[in-house]
Amino acid sequence: MSGSAITATTIFGVAMLATIAVGLLSARGRDKGLAEWSVSGRGLGIVFIWLLMAGETYTSFSFLGTAGWSYEFGVPILYLVAYLTVGFAVAYVVSPLLWTYAARHNLVSIADMAEHRFKSRPVGILVAVIATIFLIPYIQVQLQGMGAVVNAMSYGAVDLGVAAVVSFVVAELFILVSGLRGSAWVSVFKDVLVIAAVVFLAVYIPLHYFGGLGHLMHRLIAEKPQWLTFPGHPTPEVPGYGAAWFVGTMILNGVTITIFPTTVAGYLSARNPTALRRNAMLLPWYQLLLFIPMMIGAAALFVAPGLGDKSDLALFTLVTDSLPAPVVAVIGVAGALSAIVPMSVFMLAIGTLWGKTVLGGGNGADPRSRVAPDAVLERGRDLRNKRLSQLVCLIAGLIALAGSLLKPEALVNLSVLSYEGLAQLVPTVLVALFWRRMSKAGAVSGMLVGSVVMVALAMTGNDPLWGINGGLIALVPNVVVTVAVSLARSPDRTSAPTPTP
């Protein structure tokens, strides 16, 4: 191991220990129930909500994929900033809406809410299962992203697999013990490092390689104009991303992100709805930081041409090439924490979906349920639901870890479908809170039709189809079926239980 590698690996090790300490200490003296673990007892104020949600949006994709897309395609990567900002406009209404419904009925996840809304535990279970299928690959992407970051920052000394195991252990340790509050506290650490690292790179990289940002812009315009307008630079596999794709993906992702189980965990942890509405105004500013990895990806076009399928490493290639080991390590730690924080919330969200709705007997809203609504609030049951949630949190992480070690490619291909898959839950989870007449049969059939169409499009290589995001196309039959079945089957609003679909 070279001197640089030893320095970088040591700094990384210390930072991981600090992360564990911050995470473990954060929940001392708190309540031990499920609501504290899953949604911080609905007690976080505006500052923590901001830090947590900012932490969730700035994932390892921001360091790797953002620079990589910018390097490969150019401006189509702007869809990221567009949908995140649009998502906050949507969240101005949706986040207090979900908070109000959940707080009023003591609900902790989207499956819990769907079960309550339709008075049917099977609906809740279906929501939990579909969400899990599309979330686990996302955890794997974070694990592999972490592996790539740590491998690059240690100059190849730390193996990809070892890095993935380290990040899994760190994330599970604090999320199992401290729950969402642990993630919020680690986010503080992470956001400070990310902001410092990214702002530094914004000044340093153009100055070091080009003598200033202006010169980089001149060269881009003169030599790489294809990267600067839609549909961007075509590659052998992808003919670029046009206007229809950009607009469709922006709208689909902008709405879907507001029902992502991880985002919803953040919403429900707020102390009151006003904190969430304020957050919708403040968080878009944070997205300005995303322009920096995009700029660095573009800079790599000149500094490191020919990265080929390693374009995701565009940013770290420049960082290791131009900076001394201690600085590389700090930037690497920022990148690693950008994988660990979202990953921990993803595992927690899956745990919460299963612990109460699937394994814990539900919330008692289902008339056929053997659990009385009041019994759900009993201490013993609540603690048991929390333990089940923690168990699933661990299992979900293990599945993703196994995937990243054994079959790195298989699940990652699924992860690009996360948004498109979760979009199929939007009618059941969100629209149902606005539209009283939506029936259980309508919600279930629409959700299933949408998911099948979406997966079929993706597996037959027809996504995007006619230049439009496949998830958006699948949402059309989803909504049509939901509306048609709801109107056809529930004309009378009697108290008789509806037959199961």
Added chain:
Amino acid sequence: MAQPPSDRRTDGLPAPPATRRPALWLLLVPVVLYGVAPFVANRIEPRVFGIPFLLFWIIAATVVSPLVIWLASRLDPVFRAGSVEPVPADDDPHGEDAGGDR
């Protein structure tokens, strides 16, 4: 110690004022700003501060959007009251609960 009964968490927060909220239409402004970019701003010239026009447009949209969301909140009676959000399928005056199939 038992968990609080269901309505406790929203106790003490005002009910939403029964008014229309036209200001929420402002929330479509970010969608429009980004959505028209590939159609009206898909070019490099004119450069603004040396930044290609499309990129400048998106950066400007990202700076302006939070201001528009802020404006919407100032004009929104629900925000000014600090109340819970109206949940159309849940705020049933004739029953304690909402629900699709009952």
